[in-house]
Each structure stands twice: as C-alpha cells, then as structure tokens.
Amino acid sequence: MTKIILMRHGEAEGNKNQILMGCREGSYLTENGKKQVEQVGLFLQKNLEIDHIFASPVQRAKETALIVNNYINTKISYDTELREIDWGDISGLHISQIPQEISRGFHKNPFSYIHPNGESIEIMFQRVNNILRKIPKNTDKTYLIITHDNVIKGLIASMKQLGKEALGFKISNASLTYYDEVGEKYICEKFNQIVYKLPQK
Secondary structure, three states: OEEEEEEEOOOEHHHHHOEOOOOOOOOOEOHHHHHHHHHHHHHHHHHOOOOEEEEOOOHHHHHHHHHHHHHHOOEEEEOHHHOOOOOHHHOOOEHHHOOHHHHHHHHHOOOOOOOOOOOOHHHHHHHHHHHHHOOOOOOOOEEEEEEOHHHHHHHHHHHHOOOHHHHHOOOOOOOEEEEEEEOOEEEEEEEEEOOOOOOOO
16 A cells, blocks of 8 residues: 655745745745754654655755655655646735736636646646656555645645645645555545644744
8 A cells, every 4th residue: 555645845935925936946944944844854754664755846845855854864856747836927926916917817717727927726736647647556655745735735636536626725834644545546544734833932
C-alpha cells in the first residue's frame, strides 16, 4: 500500500502580507514558517519513514523541503508541475490591488477563469494530475509531496475525482494530509493535520 502525504509549505512572506505570489519567486519563509517546518520535520522523523520527497521548486516550497530533509534525510525530486497556479498579471500584487475587472471575472467563475498572461485553477488542476502518475503504485513506500495550497487541492481532486468543489478545502501552512492508495482508490487517513505549536504573541 503506497502512502502519500501532502504538505503545504510553511508560512511565507506572501501569506503574511496577503501578496499573490503563485508560481513566482520572491516569497521566502517567515521566521514562524521556519519554526513550523522544523517541528513538522521532527514529527516526521519520530513517527514516519519517508522514502522520497517530491517538491515544488518555488523558493518557499524548496526551503520547506530542505528544512524537513534535515530531519528525515531522504531523496528530494523537484518537479515544475508542483508549482502553484500562475496568477499572471496580478502576481506580486496585494489582494487589495487586484483590478476590478479581473476580480469580477474570477469571482464569477473561480475555477475556470483564465488570468491574463496566467492560467486558470482548472488548467492547474490538470497540470498537477500528472504528478500522481510519477509515484509508483501499490508499493509499501511513503511519499511526501511538499507544495502549495491550490496544488494540494488539485492533487486531492485527482485522487478523489473531484472538480471545483475541491476549492472549498482548507489547507493550512505546514499542514499534513495523508492518503493511502488501496487498489485503484485513495483513502484519506487524516486531513489538514497541524503538528506544530508556536508561542502565543
């Protein structure tokens, strides 16, 4: 039985400052984000044997993978298909700066709206579907996929044959979601698990 663990990157500057980064570089992990990821790495070291990490090459996910791997010491494969959605012209903007025309188009049809010079969530879901084909089936191995919010929703959509309803899932920073591959089906063992604790401000 193959086990797939989906991990979202730790809190990044773009998350904290409400900047739409998507697949673009320039958003690094915050200090809180690094602490989140360190605690996840320690949890995985103590509780699971990870055979292989697949990770997005975008900086915040790459940082997350490298920190986690300090604890579990396994192979990392970076795959561009795990990049977050390309928001196109609005990449790098604060959410309050999104032009009204784009905002209206997106809210009218958030799943299929193609962002100018970017992609739609629907197109991105199709892209990430290829990742599951790269993971060996029906093994006794555990694979950790470190990626982004919408990509995780796309992977879940692929595993559970969902569409736009997957957009409603909450995927927290540095969370873990577990799926077991049983025959041709994927069974969710645990969803959006938070294993870290940060000091109260």
